[in-house]
Amino acid sequence: MKKAQTAEAEDDPGLRESAPHFHGHRQRLRERFMEAGEGALADYEMLELLLFRAIARRDVKPLAKALIARFGSYAETVAARPERLREVDGLTEAAIVEIKLVEAAARRLTRGALQKRPMLSSFMEVLDYCRTAMAFAEREQFRILFLDKRNALIADEVQGVGTVDHTPVYPREIVRRALELGASALILAHNHPSGDPTPSAADIRMTKDIAAIAQPFGIVVHDHLIVGRNGHASFRGLKLI
Template identity: 85%
Template sequence: MKQPKGKPAKNATAGLEEAQAPHFHGHRQRLRDRFMEGGDTALADYELMELLLFRAIPRRDVKPLAKAIIERFGSFAEAVAARPERLREIDGLSEGAIAELKITEAAARRLARGALEKRTVLSSFSAVTDYCRTAMAYAEREEFRILFLDKRNALIADEVQGVGTVDHTPVYPREVVRRALELGASALILAHNHPSGDPTPSTADIRMTKDIVTIAQPFGIAVHDHLIVGRNGQTSFRGLKLI
């Protein structure tokens, strides 16, 4: 049967569309397939970043951009945790793409926090450490966080009490205890990050922790631990026998 004039055959149309498809479309599908088959460990950091950028930047080869992001920040985790204003310094990174990165960071925190809820925190202390690392280890400024626990050591609240500079966060021990009394907490786990990456406690960290323990004790509020997290690991005051 002859084809009507002016209308290419179906096979010819398919071939034309295939020829016009951007070269990176096949790469995107292959990357998705590799991720679904092997998980995140099957991908390099920049490849995982590519997967995030696909949705926000659908009509462009994002591999060079993904590599530039990882090169700037050092790793996938550090890039996702970077502040929006720093992400905006990357040429070609749209507001939509920045939103995708921050949504990913929020999802990771929500998943890690979910492991702490509705259970006895001290029975799964590794989940506490994992959560604190996820929430703060790659932050560019110091944050002081408190996990407030009830009599069964279940989580009542998780609050950031202060955000400071790259090497200091102001902490007021009496305010920490006041907040614990407001929430009816029986115990606390303190946590903060060291943006330098080194989780070694400073003299000021040790003094501040002892002040909180001293002020909390008459009210029957225990301080179970103080965790310091950084990109190079974490430190437990209880593990170091500082509490």
């Protein structure tokens, strides 16, 4: 019975007086979000909305602010690894699941925009997807988009996850995988956890190695995107390939 009253308090004015003080705050925050959109809410308020479902009987504003203080922003909190989220006092396992569900949903939404579409005419969608998938990750990831003859997506695969500044990449393995999938072209992508997307000498050398090994098999490297918190770099745009 007590549980039912707690759930109803936000909607029943007669129960609000006996409900915890934060219930009215939750309702007001929900209403502001629905009326004005996410742009009207601070990062910690967006996290509050996310935590409401998982932590029903506690004021989550202090926890939301602690998460922002720890990770830096809403995006960085959502992208944080579960083991790092578990280091935050008061964050339950159910709340961590909710946070990671949001990250997964964002990836699926942006990936859905790429399905069945020619990649070369959808540069911004490709960039949005890569930024959503990797820009705020704490470790470097190397991702490959495998394309067919019409430049539509066949597969999207993470080929490696490394440290904060290095991911081992094996050009021959990448080309072998492209041949297995029947791919005609590739878009390479990786993140720089430092935030600076400027290509390194190693990035440039590795990209040229992949292109050189792929070329005899009729496989083209269309672009290599580097994404970070502070922007992106396109090898094609920089005339590096």
